[in-house]
Amino acid sequence: MSDFTLNQVLRYIQKDWSIDWKNKFSLGGIILYIITATFIVFLSFSNIEAEAWNSLFWIILLFGILNGVVKSFLQESGRRKLYYFQLVDPYIVLVSKVIYNFLLTLLMALITFALLSIFTANMVDEVGMFLGVIIAGSLALSIALTFISAISVQGQQSATLMAILGLPVVIPIVLTLVKLSRNTMGLVMEPTYKTDFLILGAISLILLGLSLWLFPIIWKE
Amino acid sequence: MNKRPFLNSFFLISFILFDSESIWSQEIANDFNNNIGKMYVVVGVIVLIFLGLVYFLVRMDRRLKKLEKDIPIIKQ
């Protein structure tokens, strides 16, 4: 049984990927957005400091994710949604969307990190830890924003709604992430990885549980 | 269209009070200031809370007015 569900999740992810791959505009658009944003940063800062580098990294990434995640339910409107609704369990939809968005976010984070390092400079002292922060952050952000995007497609202007609903909700996550990545740059005297990772994990777990509970209700609409 | 005139007056009054800081907190030797020990801040806070309650009343009033205006339609 569990094998079967896993299979379904994988198939759903594959379907999402093939749709995104088919109209290359959506995926390419986000990556192009990241490249442009980092290039603007490069042009406007002649000599960037670690503190600014850190916050710019997360801001670019955050808006990239907002753009990327809002699409995840947008493409499933009208008849296609009805089709999936009858065919697939809502939990499978949610889990596969979260995993897909997680991979997408991770990809975007890595691209942003690489581009920012090439264009400006690599400010990170502990690269391994920084990658860990990126992975944990992508997970937390994708969980929170997947649910928000499911809500925001129900409204009229889903892109605007996504920003309004999503940004305040992810602020605690982003603050924790900024703090964590400051640790990896040696900007903090005493690193506090443990408590911060714990907070991040707790937030992600609670939000995931809530999403699993509330998503079937929204999916029905 | 100004939908929230009361909210604006909220800020207006608080800004007037903020601005008057320069007049109030000049020197410890100022006798009046020394005697009231920043009591005007307490007064300001109470006034602001009162204005918040008034804002609630005004909004309630408007909503009820709208409801009252529509009711004759049922009677017809």
Added chain:
Amino acid sequence: MKTWVKILAVSLIVYSFIAGLLVPLGPGIKKVSPIKVVAGNQQILDIWTYNTHYSSSKPTVFLKGEHDHLLKATSVEVVGDQKIKALFNFPKITPGTPGIQDLTLVINNQKDGNSILPGALFLSTDEVSASVPQWIPLDQIKLEKATFFKFPYRKILEETIRNIYFHVSLWFAMILLFLLSMIRSIQHLRVGGIRFDQQARSYAEVGILFGMMGLVTGMLWATYTWGAPWSFDIKQNMSAVALLIYLAYFVLRSSIDDNDKKSRIAAAYNIFAFVALIPLLFVIPRLVDSLHPGNGGNPALGSDDLDNTMRMVFYPAVVGWMLMGLWMANLLYRYHRVNELFLEKANT
């Protein structure tokens, strides 16, 4: 809503206003000059005080050093009710450790009791000894105690300490309202029925109003005590974010036309948002230094920022404002229900 709840709400708030404004502030020391003295010298200290009555009740002035030893002023000149000059003869030998010592200024009289200013003076001393005749141990000194209700005097805060009853209780009431709003949303999703959704909405509306009031009063208070309306204090920022979340809740409501769909989506967001708010309001502020009491070091509020006299006003005020919020939300809910019934009737 029961009538006695409304009466209780109003009487508690009226009580908190009357008691919170009428109970006088205790005596306190505003400023001392000079702040540096050297052992073995004579020194006249200028002392400015607050809420004291030295013309009618003569004060005695002490300096408290290490190991609870006190040095009494050799002569005190009363300049006014709130200003005195005290002459101290600092002996060459001081009890305690050599180097720079932190002295606490204690002024005592019959009418006002003790006024204490910790860290008032720095005494630099070379020679020390376990006992010096001029420095008397604390238990050998008789200090007058004043017995009347008063709020503690705090430097910088002064009379604005009364704002605790008005500003802080608004926040407590706001959190209760948001919590109730979330509970109603859960009930709406579990049991169904538009009633719960309307209640959730009313609670959130009044909660936002209380939050706004808390924010504006806090900004006013901060201007005069912390020096700026917005000091990027973690609690200030977090509560601003909380208001943003609930404003977004209403934006979401207005962007969906269908009533049933609106109520369910909004309820789901309400629950999600409240849970996302918990680390914001209760976890993160505890890990970061804050100007607010109970977190990092704050010169304005000491360890006992809420003493027993204050508790007697503060808790009733909190309960009063909570009940007041419930009443206001109840009014809003009744309006929404009548409006809904009316619209239904008009459509059929």
